[in-house]
Amino acid sequence: MMDRLKQIGEFGLIERISKGCLVRPERVIRGIGDDAAAVTIAGNEVLLLTTDFLVEGVHFLRRAVSGIDLGYKALAVNLSDIAAMGGIAREALASIAIPEDCGIDFIEDVYRGMKALAAEYDVNIIGGDTTGARSDLVISVTVTGRVKREVMLCRDGARVGDIICLTGYPGESAAGLHLIINRVGADTDVSDHLLHRHRRPRPHLLEGRWLAGMDGVHAAIDVSDGLASDLGHVIRQSGVGARMDASRLPVSNPLKAFCQHLGLDPLDYVLDGGEDYILICTVSPETISALSAGFEKKFSHPLYQIGEITASDHIDLVDERGETRMISPRGWNHFRRG
Amino acid sequence: MMDRLKQIGEFGLIERISKGCLVRPERVIRGIGDDAAAVTIAGNEVLLLTTDFLVEGVHFLRRAVSGIDLGYKALAVNLSDIAAMGGIAREALASIAIPEDCGIDFIEDVYRGMKALAAEYDVNIIGGDTTGARSDLVISVTVTGRVKREVMLCRDGARVGDIICLTGYPGESAAGLHLIINRVGADTDVSDHLLHRHRRPRPHLLEGRWLAGMDGVHAAIDVSDGLASDLGHVIRQSGVGARMDASRLPVSNPLKAFCQHLGLDPLDYVLDGGEDYILICTVSPETISALSAGFEKKFSHPLYQIGEITASDHIDLVDERGETRMISPRGWNHFRRG
Numbered sequence: 001m002m003d004r005l006k007q008i009g010e011f012g013l014i015e016r017i018s019k020g021c022l023v024r025p026e027r028v029i030r031g032i033g034d035d036a037a038a039v040t041i042a043g044n045e046v047l048l049l050t051t052d053f054l055v056e057g058v059h060f061l062r063r064a065v066s067g068i069d070l071g072y073k074a075l076a077v078n079l080s081d082i083a084a085m086g087g088i089a090r091e092a093l094a095s096i097a098i099p100e101d102c103g104i105d106f107i108e109d110v111y112r113g114m115k116a117l118a119a120e121y122d123v124n125i126i127g128g129d130t131t132g133a134r135s136d137l138v139i140s141v142t143v144t145g146r147v148k149r150e151v152m153l154c155r156d157g158a159r160v161g162d163i164i165c166l167t168g169y170p171g172e173s174a175a176g177l178h179l180i181i182n183r184v185g186a187d188t189d190v191s192d193h194l195l196h197r198h199r200r201p202r203p204h205l206l207e208g209r210w211l212a213g214m215d216g217v218h219a220a221i222d223v224s225d226g227l228a229s230d231l232g233h234v235i236r237q238s239g240v241g242a243r244m245d246a247s248r249l250p251v252s253n254p255l256k257a258f259c260q261h262l263g264l265d266p267l268d269y270v271l272d273g274g275e276d277y278i279l280i281c282t283v284s285p286e287t288i289s290a291l292s293a294g295f296e297k298k299f300s301h302p303l304y305q306i307g308e309i310t311a312s313d314h315i316d317l318v319d320e321r322g323e324t325r326m327i328s329p330r331g332w333n334h335f336r337r338g
Numbered sequence: 339m340m341d342r343l344k345q346i347g348e349f350g351l352i353e354r355i356s357k358g359c360l361v362r363p364e365r366v367i368r369g370i371g372d373d374a375a376a377v378t379i380a381g382n383e384v385l386l387l388t389t390d391f392l393v394e395g396v397h398f399l400r401r402a403v404s405g406i407d408l409g410y411k412a413l414a415v416n417l418s419d420i421a422a423m424g425g426i427a428r429e430a431l432a433s434i435a436i437p438e439d440c441g442i443d444f445i446e447d448v449y450r451g452m453k454a455l456a457a458e459y460d461v462n463i464i465g466g467d468t469t470g471a472r473s474d475l476v477i478s479v480t481v482t483g484r485v486k487r488e489v490m491l492c493r494d495g496a497r498v499g500d501i502i503c504l505t506g507y508p509g510e511s512a513a514g515l516h517l518i519i520n521r522v523g524a525d526t527d528v529s530d531h532l533l534h535r536h537r538r539p540r541p542h543l544l545e546g547r548w549l550a551g552m553d554g555v556h557a558a559i560d561v562s563d564g565l566a567s568d569l570g571h572v573i574r575q576s577g578v579g580a581r582m583d584a585s586r587l588p589v590s591n592p593l594k595a596f597c598q599h600l601g602l603d604p605l606d607y608v609l610d611g612g613e614d615y616i617l618i619c620t621v622s623p624e625t626i627s628a629l630s631a632g633f634e635k636k637f638s639h640p641l642y643q644i645g646e647i648t649a650s651d652h653i654d655l656v657d658e659r660g661e662t663r664m665i666s667p668r669g670w671n672h673f674r675r676g
Contacts, residue, residue, distance in 0.1 A: 005436065005440075005441075005442050005445075008442070010468055010469070013442070013445065013468055014468060016442075016446060017445070017446060017449040017468075020453050020457075021453060021456075021462065021463035021464070022462050022463070022464070023456060023457045023460060023461070023462060024460050024462050025462070027428070027429075027462060028429075028462055028464055030464075031462070031464045031465065032463075032464065032465050032466070036465070037429070037431070037464035037465040039428070039429055039462075039464065041379050041380065041383075041385070042379065042380040042381075042383065043380075045379075045380065047379070047385070047482075049429065049431055049464065049465060049480075049482065050431075050465065051431045051433055051465065051466060051467055051478070051480055052433075052467050053433050053435055053467045053469050053476075053478065055435045055469055055470070055471050055472075055476070056472070057471070057472040058435070058469060058470045058471060058472065059469070090365070090377070091365075091366075091375070091377055091387065093375070093387055093388075093389045093480060095389055095390075095391050095478055097391055097393045097396070097476060098343065102343075103343075104343045104346070104351070104354075107343075107351065107355070108354060108355060111355040115358050115359060118359075118361060119358075119361045122361060122362050123361070124359065124360045124361060124362050124363070124365060124366055124369070124377075125359035125360070125370075126359070126360070126366055126368075126369045126370065126375035126377065126387065127369065127370050127374070127375040127387060127388065127389065128370070128389060129389055129390050129391045129478075130348055130351055130352060130355075131348070131391050131393055131396055131397070132393070132396045133393050133395070133396060133474065133476075134393075134394070134395040134396065134473070134474055135472070135473060135474065136471065136472055136473065136474065138391075138393070138435060138471075138476050138478075140389070140391065140433055140467075140476075140478035142387075142389055142431060142480040144385075144387065
């Protein structure tokens, strides 16, 4: 039976179960299929809603993670969804199912990690559910956000000719995960940096909010599954294609050092890494110069321009030799890897 | 370590972790500790938020439950929280962590059960998260609701002299659970009824909404842990006490038949049953007659008056012989029973 689930994958399952979910569609601006759901509350005010599971043995190993990092990340991934819609995060509900062998100190640390991040972004933790579990710790966080309808960023807004941009470096989180899984020794500064990027991904709420307020930003998504996979969502939902230039993909110095040390190709990490929680956005070519300059002034680092939206229906990658190949995103499938 | 968690219990844990959760308290009307959290959205409009876990091995056994019933109940318990605040339910987020040995048909049934109930109460299912799990199926549902601030019902509004009322029969769900656990044979109509009440508890959204619109309704809560335990929350949070008359506690005919057949005391089920998802409310003595008549006309069955709010700090039960004893609620503790 599970074989069928593996075959159809997470997105196949979502497609099946999402039929008949909207009985009052007139209240819904975005349902299943964007970073967050969006409903009207009053006038042009939109309520954003997003939720994520962290399941022991699937998303984390309890012995390999601190409670504080786990709590931080459980909230961060949800805040990142609000960021990708250009919203302000408001409230969080944090639920936890606690197995017999899990100590109260660990649980308190989970909430400590969550509360520290929540405080940073003015988010109230206003509820949740606590219960027992047989063997695996499960955390479920739901976050609400607010945004004005006219500035809300969605996945389906990309237009042919738009410049594809990144608000930060992709691939570092996956490199950090590689270090954890393989217990690889590496240069201390480099490994510390990559581990930190994996354990404490900063949600790009300020960046998302800033981009939403600017003219010419047409679409956005956060990088949770991987750059190629998440850009794939944007082009599918926008009915467009994309071309990325390998030479323009930003590779951070720590990722370069990590890949050199281990004889790995940085491009694999940049394209398929996942869990970076940076934002991809697509920007009209008319406004990109001013926007890019404004972003750099505001955030003290560049808005990385990595390619263009095209009229095709797939993603092309132009490599260093000028040769074009179609890339097929190796999207994260929790049923395949779990 | 877990021993400490068992010792402090669910409410002890909640007390510990809820410190420092509100960084912007001015936005929050109700945080952790009521049926649903409540935040202002615009003017006197309040957004209600509630979330509940259903964890395999703690809340249900997969081999003993149908997917449809499980999905129905996962949503129903959340709708009941909105009902207890006097709200209208609006949106649901439904997340599911699926173990390897769980078939796609079961998962589709879970969503079928949820969608059927959602459609009945005009609730849109607008998102969620689907992921794998190692061994146990976990469902997390979050529901939003709306209510005007001036009519919202809370746990802390009970006043000395108020009449304590129930919107339905308590104890039937626990009797249904008893039948499932002990595989007891019983009269078919009776057992069918009790099983149905356990598997498909109807959220009292219409009753809660109606009560919220009436003068003199001061406090409400839904019966999830058990009548004694949930009334205990109301008196603690309102700083009052309560007296219940055993002779006025409503015992349904099916529960009577069940208890007679098995030689059990109906009072145990009525006081400590749990999972009935009826509402307890407290009503001013000045308005109770008109309210009670109006309720019966609207819902075709009585609003059961079971006792009064007192100036003590505990619950007294006056038994059939006129003797008073203090009852200590045996509240559901997921860490104790899990």
